[in-house]
Amino acid sequence: MSDSRVPNSSGQGPGGRRRSWAELLAGRVKRQKYSPERAQKLKESAVRLLRSRQDLSALLLEVEGLQCKKLCLSNLIDCGSSEAHANQSNSFIGSALQDQASRLGVPVGILSATMVASGVGQICAAPVDPSHPVLLTVEQRKKLSSLLEVAQYLLAHNMFSRLSFCQELWKIQNSLLLEAVWHLHVQSIVSLQELLESHPDMRGVGAWLFRNLCCLCEQIEASCQHADVARAMLSDFVQMFVLRGFQKNSDLRRTVEPEKVPQVAVDVLQRMLIFALDALAAGVQEESSTHKTLRGWFDVFSGHTLGSIISTDSPKRFFSHTLTQILTHSPVLKASDAVQMQREWSFARTHPLLTALYRRLFVMLSPEELVGHLQEVLETQEVNWQRVLSFVSALVVCFPEAQQLLKDWVARLMVQAFESCQLDNMVTAFLVVRQAALEGPSAFQSYADWFKEAD
Structure with missing residues (x-):
């Protein structure tokens, strides 16, 4: 049988030595010249790989081997222990991240942001107290504090991308705890506004915030052991919503989607108020979970919650808007x-x-402003008469001067009704006076006496 094999096809080199695959393929690989475009594509591919990777620690182990165990996420999260502080300082962490970013071919800011976001996700994914679904446990709070110390160091040394961090954080939105988001804001990692601006779905983030705020309000009224933290969270969120949602248009100066945050802010405040009004209309039971939520939410209209922004015009615009929605x-x-x-x-x-x-x-609006606002709403919009008349009752009971203000307004309505044959004005005048008279002579003159005077 003749030998038809191609010489050297057996992979044997000179002297009968079998060559390795690397040697066999060495002649087939051509060194490619450096190209900025190709380098950019490789970097983009590396970033996509990094962002799509579920287990970041495993990916880093593939790149760096066993040495990367020194910087795994669990160690970063647990760095509150004295042993961790002794073995790895923030500077060591920063240096290690720079080395790994170089090996992966990605910016260190993106790698750091991805790692910290993954750490926040691991903390939030830990078992939580079912009675406090938006708050961290003591252990979670301790771990998050340690992780955010690392993030602050990375930020201070320009090794942390806020935008990438926000984007990574929203990927774990369903498991993200509201208190964790608040700590990111308080400790200046990323502000609430930055987080909202980075969210891809305005309606989606509004719904998420609404659900979490309802839980937060209920927990505040349930007198949980973390009530002080919960109140501080609610106050900060509401202040941001009111400031951004009810500022003057001339104040809207944002570099990224300038209308996005105000829309989210108004959407969340609107959802909370509509939820409350619907619950009241349905007959909310005292001490039910809904009752506690409403009680906690209505407390945000106090000076204690809005204290630091009370000197601005935004709270008054917010209160006026709220009154319109109620009516x-x-x-x-x-x-x-x-x-x-x-x-x-x-x-x-x-x-x-x-x-x-x-x-x-x-407390925020004067009697003159309240009566003027009521008049404007009745003239321009379809109203809920139950709300309008209960508001009139509250007005004359709480403000002695409201009696004369209402009488003057009703007198003008009657004049307009007779001069222009506007039946709606006459009906409104009669309803308002009858309602005010129901509160007794200490609040308003009797209906019969008013009718005689108006004759």
Whole structure:
């Protein structure tokens, strides 16, 4: 049998030595010249690999081998122990990240951001107290504090990308705890505004914040052991929402999507108020979870919550907007219905939570502003007569001067009604006076006396 094999195809080199695959392939590989475009593509590919990797520690181990165990995420998260502090300082961590970024071919800021975001995710994924679903446990809080110390060092040395961190953080949104987000803001890692601006779905983040704020309000009223932390969180979130959602248009100066944060802020505040008004209309049971949520939310209208921004115009615009929403929400009743039912809407029979909300609005807005706002809403929008008339009752009970303000306004309505044959104005005047008179002579003159005077 003839030998038809190609010489050297057996892989044997001179002297019969079998050559390695590297030697066999060495002649086939051509060294490619350096190209900026190719280098950029390789960097982009490395970044995509980094961001799509589920187990970042495993990826770094593939790149660096066993030495990378010194910098695995669990060690970073647990660096609150004295042993960890002794074995790895922030400078060592920064140096190691720079080395790994160089080997991976990615910017160190992106690698650092991905690692810290993954660490936050691991902390939030740990078992939580089911009665406090938006708060960290003591152990989680300790670990997060240690991790954020590392992040602060990386930030100070320009080794941390805020934008990349925000993007990575929203990937774990479903498991992200609201308190963790708050600590990122308080410790100046990324602000709440930066986080909101980086979210790809405005409606989605609004819904997420709404659910979390409802839980937070309920926990505050449940007198949990972390109530002080919860109150501080709620105050900071509400202050940001009010400032950004109700500032003057001329103040909107953002470099990235300038309208996004104000829209999210208004959306969240709107969701909370509509939830509260719907619950009140349905008849919320005292001491139920919904009742606690509403009580906690209505407390945000106090000076204690809005204290640091009370000197701005935003809170007053927010309160005026809230009043408009109360008066116009779900306008299902007609004026004819109000004539029959308004006795049930007196101050004494109105839900205590709603009268408490009215009182808080009264602190920010003067009687003149309140009556003027009521007049404007009635003239321009379809209203919920139950809310309008319960508001009138609260107004005359809480403000002695409201009696004369209402009488003057009603007098103008009557003049307009007779001069222009505007029946709506006359109906409004009669309903308002009848409602105010229900609160007794200490609050408003009797309906009969007013009618004689108006004759």
